[in-house]
Amino acid sequence: MLAETICSAVSAAGLGIAAITAYRKRFLTAARIAAYALVPVGLVMTGAVEWLARTAFSPMAWVGFGVLGVAWLLFTTTRAVERRRGGRREEAVGEGRGDAVAPAASAPSLGRGRRGATPKPQAAAGGDDFSDIEAILKKHGI
Template sequence: MLTAAVSFVLTAGGVAVAGLRAYRRRFLSATRWFAVALVPAGLYLTGLFPVARTIGGEFADWATKLVFDPRVWTGIVLLAVSAALLLATRWVGRRRAVDAAGSGPAAAVPAPGRAAVTGAPAGPGAAAPKSAAPKVAAPKSAAPKSAAPKRGKRDDGLGDFEDIEEILRRRGI
């Protein structure tokens, strides 16, 4: 009986606050207050207060045992060890997968005669990597290119495209 009285008093108080919020033209806030005000009456009418009391009591018993029972502490330690082992095996598995894929310490050194990722020569006698553009022999009448850039042209970083343009111009395209 006391639970019913407390539930309906809380609901009435919430509805009163919702009414004041609506009077001040704060309708969104009033709707929230009204929604929250309906919760205690709904919990009482559905019979969920005894369930909440049972859950609260069981939780309090567990918390008391947590503090005073060594068996519970042993269980917590076992759970921590289990979690640590699972995390460690996952970490080791990822390390092995990375090493097997070729990005581990053994793959960091380039093979002799092969260029490294940065494009630098791999060994002391290795040549720099060649450009991907195909080279076409220049006709005998063509003048060799000078190393200095031509006047009037600016360096816009498209030097590789100049070779392609020249090849296309020679072929009449």
Template sequence: MLTSTVCAAVSAGGLGIALLTAYRKRFLAATRIAAFALIPIGLVMTGIIDWVTDLVFKPTVWAGFGVLALSALLFLVSRAAERRGAGGHDLPPAGGADPLTTGAPAIGAAAGRSAQRPKGRSEGRSQPKGRKGTGGEFDDIEAILKKHGI
């Protein structure tokens, strides 16, 4: 109710200023002022002002925004953790502590698969003549792949 009165007063004042501007033969400026002056009363007539005041002054709406913000924060944290390599480890293995943090061997199906895996190209054979002892980028890549069990 109060917001409707304030908007009507603002529109009336703006239209008064537009009339004074038109009286001074500045019709283009008067038209722009009148256009801006009609916005508040138009918002009241469409009901948008009531919706905005309900949005601003209801605590449940702010609580809803808080819940949405918490949801977004949890989503971002889970994505960041997944990118850092902690994804897929929701529960510690059956043996107790997490092998990623303790350095203990993994217990379960993943450890069994890696132990039974046949030797690949680089395992069990000597390195080709061109790469032996060079310490180049291939050695670094190979070390990273071995670290991850690939």
């Protein structure tokens, strides 16, 4: 009962502020303030405030929130452990199939990237670009 009274008072104050704002010819702002002011009354009318008050003071509801928190903690912990181990799911899928398609196909590209070596096709392409630029600069006498 107290929560409903407080929500009604907040809505009445908000509508008063909206009226003053509309009097000052700021109609868009006044409409926005009125919309915010009507939210608490709408929550009271739908019964959400009563439900929230019953839930906030219910020990069983708090135990339920605690159980949900433990479940969330277990999900996140197992996910973190799974990532740290390197993904058990992928290994389990790979073990089931003995005929993998090119199992070492990506190994050379990973190895070159770690050593810092650049692939030769890119170096050749870069050389062609510089020769074109050199030709253009020589043409202009630079």
